[in-house]
Amino acid sequence: MSRWREKYIEADSEIREKSPLVHHITNYVVMNVTANVTLAMGASPVMAHDSQEVEEMVAFASAFVINIGTLSPHWVKAMLSAGKKAKELGVPVILDPVGAGATSLRTEVSNRIMTEVCPDVVRGNQAEVTTLAGGVADIHGVDSLESGEVPVELFRELAEAANAVICVTGPIDWVTDGSRVLRVENGDPMMSNVTGTGCSASAAVAVFNCSGLPRLEASAIGLAVFGSCGEVAAENSQGPGSFQVAILDALHNAPGLDLGASLRISEL
Numbered sequence: 001m002s003r004w005r006e007k008y009i010e011a012d013s014e015i016r017e018k019s020p021l022v023h024h025i026t027n028y029v030v031m032n033v034t035a036n037v038t039l040a041m042g043a044s045p046v047m048a049h050d051s052q053e054v055e056e057m058v059a060f061a062s063a064f065v066i067n068i069g070t071l072s073p074h075w076v077k078a079m080l081s082a083g084k085k086a087k088e089l090g091v092p093v094i095l096d097p098v099g100a101g102a103t104s105l106r107t108e109v110s111n112r113i114m115t116e117v118c119p120d121v122v123r124g125n126q127a128e129v130t131t132l133a134g135g136v137a138d139i140h141g142v143d144s145l146e147s148g149e150v151p152v153e154l155f156r157e158l159a160e161a162a163n164a165v166i167c168v169t170g171p172i173d174w175v176t177d178g179s180r181v182l183r184v185e186n187g188d189p190m191m192s193n194v195t196g197t198g199c200s201a202s203a204a205v206a207v208f209n210c211s212g213l214p215r216l217e218a219s220a221i222g223l224a225v226f227g228s229c230g231e232v233a234a235e236n237s238q239g240p241g242s243f244q245v246a247i248l249d250a251l252h253n254a255p256g257l258d259l260g261a262s263l264r265i266s267e268l
Contacts, residue, residue, distance in 0.1 A: 005260030008221050011211035012255060016042035020062035020210035022203070023086075025049045025079050027069025027098065030196035033244075034067075034203040040251035041207045041225075049075055054082035062210040064091050066119070067199055068109055069098040076109055083117035092209045095119040096202040101131030114162060121209060121219055122158075123167040123202040126150065133158040150174065152268075156181060165215045167223060169201050175220040182220045185264040186227030188234040190243050201226050224263040225254065232257060 021044045026034055031047050038045035048057045051074060058064050064086040066079045086093050095117075097110035110132060113119065122129065130136070133154050152174055159166040160178030168174045173184035191197045201223060208222035209215060233246035250257065 002260070004221065004224075004263050004265050007213060007217060008225065008260045008263060011208055011213050011218065011221060012042070012225075014211045015207060016255065018210075019044050020207075021046060021060055022063045022065065022206050022210065023048060023054075023058050023061035023082070024065045024067065024203070024206075025054065025075065025082060026065060026067035026096075026199065029069060030067070030199040033196040034065075034199050036248055037200040037203045037226075037251060038207060040248045041204060041254070043207045043210060045203075049078050051078040051081055054078045055085040058082045058086045058091060059089055061086070061091050063094060063206040065094045065096065065202055065206045066113060066117070067096040067098060067202060068100075068106060068113075069096075069199065071105060071109060076112075079109075079113060080116055083113060083119070087117060092121065092206075092215070093117060093119040094121045094123060094202055094206045094209065096199060097122065097124050097128045097132060098199070100124065100128040107131055118162070119164055120215055121165045121167065121205060122162070123169065123198075123205050123219070123223075125198060126168055126170055129155060129158065129166060129168045152176070152181060165219050167201075167205060167219050169198060169223065173220075173223045173227070175216060175223065177216045180216055181268040182216065183266045183268060184220055184224045184227065185266075186224045186231060186262070188227075188230045190234045190237070190240065191227075191230045193240045194244055197230075220265050221263065224265050225259055226251070228259045228262045229254060229257075231262070
C-alpha cells in the first residue's frame, strides 16, 4: 500500500467515524454546495455568520473556513472575530480569498485576515495567491487568467512568511508549507464549468484538516480526493448539471471507490 493511500484511508475513516463540525462563513453563491460537499465527505457543516454567535459556534468546530466571496461589513467583522477565536482555541482556520486582486476591497480584506487572524491554510487560485504574496496577478472577475510558468517559489516564500500551508489550485495543484512542496495532479476540466468548485475544494481541505494529519499532508490529500472524485464524476455525467450530482455521489461513496489508488500526489 502506498504511503499516500495509507494516509488517506486512515484520515477518511477518522472523519467518517467522528463526523467533525466544520464552521463556514462563506458566500451566498456556494453556501448550499459547500455544505453538501462537507456532508458528503463525512463531516458536519454549519453556516453561521452572525457576529453575535460566531465565536460561540467556532468553539464547537474542528475546522473553520473563511470564504470572502460575497463581502459586507458585518460579514468581515464576523470573519475576524471568529477567526481570532478559532486561533485562540487551536481550531484550524482555512482562508479562501475569493477574488483577491480583483478589487481593492477583496484585496484589503484578504490581507487583513492574513495579518489579524493568521490562517493555518490558504486555498486559492494562482491569481489570488499571487496577490497575497505581493505579486501582480491577471484576474477577471473572481477567475484567474494566469498562464505560463507557475511561480512555485513565490508560493513557498508566502507559506514561510505567513507560517501557513498555501494551496494553489488549477490544472495542477501546489501545496507548500514553505519547506516541502507537494504537487497534486487529480481533477478534470469539467470542474471549471461548475460554479463553486474552488470553494468546494476549500471545504475538502478543511474536512481533511479535521483528521489529525499534519496540515501539509491533510491539505494535499483533501485536494487530491476532491479532484479524484471530479474524475469519477466526469465519467458518469453528460454535462455540468449532472456533474454536480455525480461529484456529490462520488464524495459520499468514496470509501468504496478505492480512491487511495488514484491519488496523484508527488513531492518536489
